[in-house]
Amino acid sequence: MDNRPIGVFDSGLGGLTVVRQRIKELPKERIVYFGDTGRVPYGTRGCDVISRYTAEDCAFLRRFDVKMIIAACGTASSVAPHVLKALPLPALGVVDATGAAAAAATKSGKIGVIGTAATVSTDAFGKAIRARAPQAQVFSQACPLFVPLVENGWIDPQDEVAIAIAKRYLQPLKDQQVDTLIMGCTHFPLLSPIFAEILGDGVTLIDAGRETAIAAHKMLEAGDALTADGDGECRFFVSDRPQGFADIAEMFLGRPIRANVETVDIARLSDTEA
Ligand code: DGL
Numbered sequence: 001m002d003n004r005p006i007g008v009f010d011s012g013l014g015g016l017t018v019v020r021q022r023i024k025e026l027p028k029e030r031i032v033y034f035g036d037t038g039r040v041p042y043g044t045r046g047c048d049v050i051s052r053y054t055a056e057d058c059a060f061l062r063r064f065d066v067k068m069i070i071a072a073c074g075t076a077s078s079v080a081p082h083v084l085k086a087l088p089l090p091a092l093g094v095v096d097a098t099g100a101a102a103a104a105a106t107k108s109g110k111i112g113v114i115g116t117a118a119t120v121s122t123d124a125f126g127k128a129i130r131a132r133a134p135q136a137q138v139f140s141q142a143c144p145l146f147v148p149l150v151e152n153g154w155i156d157p158q159d160e161v162a163i164a165i166a167k168r169y170l171q172p173l174k175d176q177q178v179d180t181l182i183m184g185c186t187h188f189p190l191l192s193p194i195f196a197e198i199l200g201d202g203v204t205l206i207d208a209g210r211e212t213a214i215a216a217h218k219m220l221e222a223g224d225a226l227t228a229d230g231d232g233e234c235r236f237f238v239s240d241r242p243q244g245f246a247d248i249a250e251m252f253l254g255r256p257i258r259a260n261v262e263t264v265d266i267a268r269l270s271d272t273e274a
Pocket of ligand 1: 010041044076187
């Protein structure tokens, strides 16, 4: 048993898809969440910058003596797995569990992947799928505009702008007749009702945050590292705009959190540590 918290990070709100699943499955586990809202988006940046941000986010979480780090960010997980591997504690990205879930779900073998431009450029999800289902055909689509939609709270299933953008991005995947779609950026499940409406019942949506929370549960269980008597406390840190984060996070998690959101100057902290 290990009563230390789990560290979770993302460039912003997307990692809440992991937190939401953790609340359902492991209500006693404590979480320290870092959303790098001051430097979002990650997905339009180069590999060196994304790797550096990933290392800094992990260093920040390690200040809390976390027992595990979850990179709840498709971009960091795809571009900087080497940073996660080099950590001296268990660490998990979103790619493997999500790729495995998609390979298990598809019937036609045609799988769509939507993610940030950086994620799509690595083909990380495609590799994870083909490792399990070598015959699978993977069609990837970069969807950078979904990230600012989510960060600005434009996530209502009736939102005309979000619907128009989603139609444009998803049409090529519809044309390929995928039967499974990986939402490979953790921001995207906040828009999933819109995707489901556009793609219809025949397409299974795979939520990277949810699959990763389930994988983390299994990993903690296997290492006998679940908490014995945790109180499920969630602490949230952001690098900018705590109010904007709290508003959308409360809507998404369905519980009040604003008293637990603090702001950190990640650039200054990282300079001090360097
Ligand atoms: N939520 C992130 C991801 O899963 C990052 C989005 C971004 O910052 O561009 O890729």
